Amino acid sequence: MADLSLDTLSKEYFDVLKELGNIGAGNATTALASMLQCKVDMQVPEVRMLEFKDVGAILGGEEQEMVGAYLGVEGDITGSILFLVKKEVAMHLVKKMMGDYASDEFGEMERSAFKEISNIITGSYMNALASLTGMGIFLTVPDMTIDMAGAILSVPAVEFGIYGDNILLIQSKISDEIDIDGYFIMVPDMDSYGKILRSLGIIVD
Amino acid sequence: MEIKVGMADMNVCTAPDSIITLGLGSCVGVVVWDKQTKICGMVHVMLPDSTAISQNSNTAKFADTGIEELVKKVVAIGAGRARLVAKIAGGAQMFKVSTASPSLRVGERNVEAAKKKLAELKIPLIAEDTGDSYGRTVIFYPETGVYRIRAIGREEFEI
Numbered sequence: 001m002a003d004l005s006l007d008t009l010s011k012e013y014f015d016v017l018k019e020l021g022n023i024g025a026g027n028a029t030t031a032l033a034s035m036l037q038c039k040v041d042m043q044v045p046e047v048r049m050l051e052f053k054d055v056g057a058i059l060g061g062e063e064q065e066m067v068g069a070y071l072g073v074e075g076d077i078t079g080s081i082l083f084l085v086k087k088e089v090a091m092h093l094v095k096k097m098m099g100d101y102a103s104d105e106f107g108e109m110e111r112s113a114f115k116e117i118s119n120i121i122t123g124s125y126m127n128a129l130a131s132l133t134g135m136g137i138f139l140t141v142p143d144m145t146i147d148m149a150g151a152i153l154s155v156p157a158v159e160f161g162i163y164g165d166n167i168l169l170i171q172s173k174i175s176d177e178i179d180i181d182g183y184f185i186m187v188p189d190m191d192s193y194g195k196i197l198r199s200l201g202i203i204v205d
Numbered sequence: 206m207e208i209k210v211g212m213a214d215m216n217v218c219t220a221p222d223s224i225i226t227l228g229l230g231s232c233v234g235v236v237v238w239d240k241q242t243k244i245c246g247m248v249h250v251m252l253p254d255s256t257a258i259s260q261n262s263n264t265a266k267f268a269d270t271g272i273e274e275l276v277k278k279v280v281a282i283g284a285g286r287a288r289l290v291a292k293i294a295g296g297a298q299m300f301k302v303s304t305a306s307p308s309l310r311v312g313e314r315n316v317e318a319a320k321k322k323l324a325e326l327k328i329p330l331i332a333e334d335t336g337d338s339y340g341r342t343v344i345f346y347p348e349t350g351v352y353r354i355r356a357i358g359r360e361e362f363e364i
Contacts, residue, residue: 052251
């Protein structure tokens, strides 16, 4: 596995992520619609490979206030997944879920609700990956933070930084009354890249 | 003028300009400064150790090679090597998760590595604001040596 690098894997992995993005977004849309009990529309997600220095800019600047949920990936593959939305979008989702119980601030309850939403959405993506690859994939309990986009993104960037100078980002566009732009950054450990690609028949031993 | 430093990037700056990096999380913003010539440089390091990683061509990404390269750059534009002092900020831990991922502790390790390299190069560390769990935007003014730090929901302050 020593000869694998993110740059050589990127093309195949890119296509996998795109397909995964499509199925995952479909699952997530269904899950969201039933949780929020409203009609939710979905557009084809975008998958992008970005240089570190450009990462902050596409999310509306490095200082854009965002809410991020970070989950560990365990099972047949290991790694992590980050789900990221703008603060007002996060608040909108929380209010949809909690109804009259939500305040305008991220207190204990609101944070807990956001974690649950993150669980459902990222779970939809991981289920898509699990059924595509036939692997058992589990998520750890999420942690969340409200901070600058750049600071939150430094976490997956560091993980990508071990392998190269780019980061892979899935941008999903879902909308109910407002546009819910959600960003996913999946960072499988190096061995897991190979496992994913092998299980899909992209790499043959 | 405000000179920008991106993630895993470095740059130099002379007064009256200032140098900025936005949204430091677990990364560390290391500044070296010569008070007399008012020349400074900043590097935004992501990882502690270039020797632990095979893809290490970008020197600015690592505390060890980044600081070394930065010192060369400021000296090349006229800073006095013996007069250099340093200030550092960043190195937060953004998330706490029950996974074994060592990258979550990387902030702490980046700070340690930066200090170790500065000590090795005999550059005194005169101020720091590191650790904790929040992101920082940092701006350095080589005119005065002020390192200004801003974070969401906190008063802006100087070190």
